Amino acid sequence: MSPTAAWIGLGVMGYPMAGHLKSKGGVPVTVFNRTAEKAARWAGQFKDKAAPTPAEAAKGADFVFACVGNDDDLRQVTIGKDGAFQAMKKGAVFIDHTTASADVARELHAVAAAKGLGFVDAPVSGGQAGAENGVLTVMCGGEEGDFTKAAPLIAHYSRMCRLLGGPGSGQLAKMVNQICIAGLVQGLSEGINFGMKAGLDMEAVIEVISKGAAGSWQMDNRHKTMIADKFDFGFAVDWMRKDLGICLAEANNNGASLPVTALIDQFYADVQKMGGRRWDTSSLIARLRK
Ligand SMILES: NC(=O)c1ccc[n+]([C@@H]2O[C@H](COP(=O)([O-])OP(=O)(O)OC[C@H]3O[C@@H](n4cnc5c(N)ncnc54)[C@H](OP(=O)(O)O)[C@@H]3O)[C@@H](O)[C@H]2O)c1
Numbered sequence: 001m002s003p004t005a006a007w008i009g010l011g012v013m014g015y016p017m018a019g020h021l022k023s024k025g026g027v028p029v030t031v032f033n034r035t036a037e038k039a040a041r042w043a044g045q046f047k048d049k050a051a052p053t054p055a056e057a058a059k060g061a062d063f064v065f066a067c068v069g070n071d072d073d074l075r076q077v078t079i080g081k082d083g084a085f086q087a088m089k090k091g092a093v094f095i096d097h098t099t100a101s102a103d104v105a106r107e108l109h110a111v112a113a114a115k116g117l118g119f120v121d122a123p124v125s126g127g128q129a130g131a132e133n134g135v136l137t138v139m140c141g142g143e144e145g146d147f148t149k150a151a152p153l154i155a156h157y158s159r160m161c162r163l164l165g166g167p168g169s170g171q172l173a174k175m176v177n178q179i180c181i182a183g184l185v186q187g188l189s190e191g192i193n194f195g196m197k198a199g200l201d202m203e204a205v206i207e208v209i210s211k212g213a214a215g216s217w218q219m220d221n222r223h224k225t226m227i228a229d230k231f232d233f234g235f236a237v238d239w240m241r242k243d244l245g246i247c248l249a250e251a252n253n254n255g256a257s258l259p260v261t262a263l264i265d266q267f268y269a270d271v272q273k274m275g276g277r278r279w280d281t282s283s284l285i286a287r288l289r290k
Pocket residue numbers: 009010011012013014033034035038067068069070072073074076077097098099100124125126127128234235236239
């Protein structure tokens with residue numbers, strides 16, 4: 001018999017991910033979204049059910065997925081009033097795709113275990129396009145048995161999904177991902193800004209250097225819009241500041257030095273002051289043009 005699922009959080013990421021689970025995977029999915037119209041729209045589009053609370057969505061499901069904003073949102077939809085943990089059946093697995101702290105993942109893993117539930121922290125990388133095209137990268141932490149059960153379902157919207165350690169390890173891996181991106185986007189911004197000031201045809205320059213050692217996902221996917229000064233899409237600066245805050249707090253605990261990450265976090269604070277809270281993270285270049 002096909003497993004059943006619930007999905008909590010139908011934002012830019014969750015909406016298409018839940019859609020793939022239903023349409024590609026053939027998994028029956030009951031959705032919950034705080035703003036109910038979005039849940040009704042999803043249920044209409046994918047011909048399945050919407051529930052009025054996380055608990056009602058989660059009742060009887062074998063797997064409960066979430067993709068909400070931050071630690072507090074995640075606590076609210078799991079252990080808060082009408083949270084999913086109240087209603088999940090024993091043996092069911094909760095898979096969290098929110099980018100959150102490793103601490104909240106460990107905390108919720110322990111609460112889930114005490115109730116006989118599984119919990120896998122599974123933040124994603126690949127952005128809106130990755131979610132829409134079902135080709136996300138998923139970094140997981142938790143128990144091997146829970147991961148093994150969840151992985152075939154996650155495969156419907158990912159092309160890379162791996163268990164990287166115990167509870168919280170997925171979130172720690174996502175922090176590594178964000179630390180690597182932060183400095184890289186600043187370097188790309190400085191390179192493009194420099195080239196434009198030098199009077200170079202930057203489209204042509206990028207076509208050449210992207211095939212060499214400077215190439216990156218950010219260069220391939222963002223150079224055109226960075227040159228054109230367009231940022232009204234993609235991964236929001238507000239989300240990036242949330243993520244970098246999580247990285248800096250974790251580094252405070254484990255003693256890692258993050259000087260560039262701390263600096264870029266401040267640069268993003270400048271972009272927020274310029275009105276760029278919902279701009280894509282490639283808007284670091286806008287700061288150089290002010
Ligand atoms: N966007 C990206 O490119 C990207 C890439 C990788 C990772 N992420 C991460 O994925 C997560 C979701 O991102 P997103 O871009 O999909 O965000 P989003 O479009 O803002 O969606 C957030 C979702 O969470 C729901 N939500 C927020 N707070 C809630 C609460 N307290 N109770 C119940 N529901 C709540 C929202 O409901 P409403 O509809 O009612 O607001 C919405 O469905 C974030 O942790 C983000 O950092 C995003």
